[in-house]
Amino acid sequence: MSYLAITELQKYYDSYHALRGINLSIKEGEFVVFVGPSGCGKSTLLRTIAGLESSSSGSINLDGRDITELASSKRDLAMVFQSYALYPHMTVAENLSFALRLAKVPDEEVKEKVRSVSASLQLDPLLERKPKELSGGQRQRVAIGRAIVRQPKVFLFDEPLSNLDAALRVQMRLELARLHKKLGTTMIYVTHDQVEAMTLADRVVILNAGSIEQVGTPLELYRQPNSRFVAEFIGTPKMNLLPTENMIRQENELVFQLGAGEIRFPTARISGPIPSSIVLGIRPEHMSLSEEKGELNGRIELIEHLGSEAYAHIQLSSNQTIIVKVSARSDIKDGQLVNINIDRDEMILFNESDRVISLLAEEVEDV
Amino acid sequence: MKRSITRLLMAPSVILLLVWMIVPLSMTIYFSTIRYNLLYPGQNNFVGLMNFEFFMTDPGFLPAIFNTLTLLLSVLIITVVLGVALSALIDKPFFGRSIVRVLLISPFFIMPTVNALIWKNMMMNPVYGVFAWISQTLGFEPIDWLSDFPLGSVIMMVSWQWLPFAILVFVTALQSQDTEQKEAAAMDGATSWDIFRYLTIPHLARPIAVVVMIETIFLLAIFAEIFVSTGGGPGYDSTNLAYLIYNQALLQYDVGVASAGGLFAVILANIVAFFLIRAVGKNLTV
Secondary structure (H helix, E strand, O other), X not given: OOOEEEEEEEEEEOOEEEEEEEXXXXXXXXXXXXXXOOOOOHHHHHHHHHOOOXXXXXXXXXXXXXXXXXXXXXXXXXXXXXXXXXXXXXXHHHHHHHHHHHOOOOHHXXXXXXXXXXXXXXXXXHOOOOHHHOOHHHHHXXXXXXXXXXXXXXXXXXXXXXXXXXHHHHHHHHHHHHHHHHHOOEEEEEEOOHHHHHHHOOEEEEEEOOXXXXXXXXXXXXXXXXXXXXXXXXXXXXXXXXXXOEEEEOOOEEEEEEOOEEEEEEHHHEOOOOOOOEEEXXXXXXXXXXXXXXXXXXXXXXXXXXXXXXXXXXXXXXOOEEEEXXXXXXXXXXXXEEEEEEOHHXXXXXOOOOEEOOEOXXXXXXX | OHHHHHHHHHHHHHHHHHHHHHHHHHHHHHHHOEOOEOOOOOOOOEOOOHHHHHHHHOOOXXXXXXXXXXXXXXXXXXXXXXXXXXXXXXXXXXXXXXXXXXXXXXXXXXXHHHHHHHHHHHHOOOOOOHHHHHHHHOOOOOOOHHHHOHHXXXXXXXXXXXXXXXXXXXXXXXXXXOHHHHHHHHHOOOOXXXXXXXXXXXXXXXXXXXXXXXXXXXXXXXXXXXXXXXXXXXXXXXXXXXXXXXXXXXXOOEHHHHHHHHHHHHHHHHHHHHHHHHHHHHHHHO
């Protein structure tokens, strides 16, 4: 049973088609993250749900009620803005209680609610301050508190962490995750940062050029992207994508030639017709370097040490560059020639229109 | 060493400004303490504070102060209230907004003399004025604005002249209002009126203070409109301090009393400024 249902939502700005038929269903209590590159329509979609933008066609249903044409003040949603949008001439306490006072909630109840929210967000010592006397992280907490105090049906977050510095961002990310666990309220979160998306979300919605590219749990998106776009977007460093110009079809194998190396792939695993050109996708952690012969070979261009691990940028003899995750302790050096083994089970193949080619499980070859 | 060079280089402009201010002020002070009537040249003996006594006991003195303050406060209230309302109305985009804006600003470009003539002859004339025509069309007796409501007429003209200034400042201020704050308020359940009341008005506090202060400076010295339209009359009904000083100096040729009046106007302006800045100035520190 879906709590928030978006059906065939379209949005035009004059001739610009910002949202192209969005269909999405969100369950109660879910933490959903909209992610995508800038200009993909994720903020527009959030603002349309909020009622700050009108939709051109389609409908939005919340908790069994059609809210498509409803004013945002009547939708029972709360939003945390990127700029926090605190009311500058009101104190923190007044900011927190603004919505309740507008709704003519009795004074005692307002005080009680503000007290409990400020206690849970550690805002007590700040209640009498004005927003400009607060630090970025404190403003962020006030903005979240202002949303919580109303107990809305859905929380909307519009890139709430992007104005914070890196350390604070990690901390607030954690606090948001805790908050969601505690409140159990449905949350929709917009970000362009795929790390935030992966760490916070129950489900991630990837948007591209105004349409939904893929919806799924973070791990689904990481392991089974259904298009080249998703594969490239999720994961740091990016998935290696190798366009293969020389593809030889043998009896029951496809042979992809990459410079001096070649990757063999059993045709039996490809369900349906075999496309004329294929892009190979393989994540850095699904390859390994070896002393002996490997499927591919190349020269180490540079090594990025991250402490717990390292990434080797390797130039193949076909002049393509791939990134391979290596142990932080490995003693390989720049300029060294290496052989690369590929875990073929983890390989993802994309056809000429950048969609994924569905693969069957590999049959046990050694029988 | 460096410091003295800086001072040396700044000296000419500082001295010029000082002279610019000191010379007229000291001459006014000097004139206010001597007998200086253009009808009796050469009899410029020292008279102490007699000129001040003459000025303050003039039958026009109390009405002039009352009129000056009434004019000031009425025009301030009208321009600020109407200015905020009109600026808020034209803040949202609509067809022809730029033309409406230019029209709203345009009275500011008209010089005060012309403004007064337009109102006197085209709008308020009891025989062929627009107001008279409206009254007659509706079946009422036309009103002779300038003789029946002289101060009211002047207030109307001056408000019309100064409303564009207020609008200009407020429209600019409204454009700097954060849209995300308004959206946040809308999400918080605020109606347009709530947003205006709780966000826009506080946001405009500082521009309102600026408009009040700047207008006060000019409104205390309104002269052209009165001179051209009512001539300060009937009686002293539309005479303000500036006009009374003119009256003393150039109608009664008594420069000494006029100088005393001028000094009195400076004191009045300081008193008004003190209270106004106390009243609205605290908004400047928000």
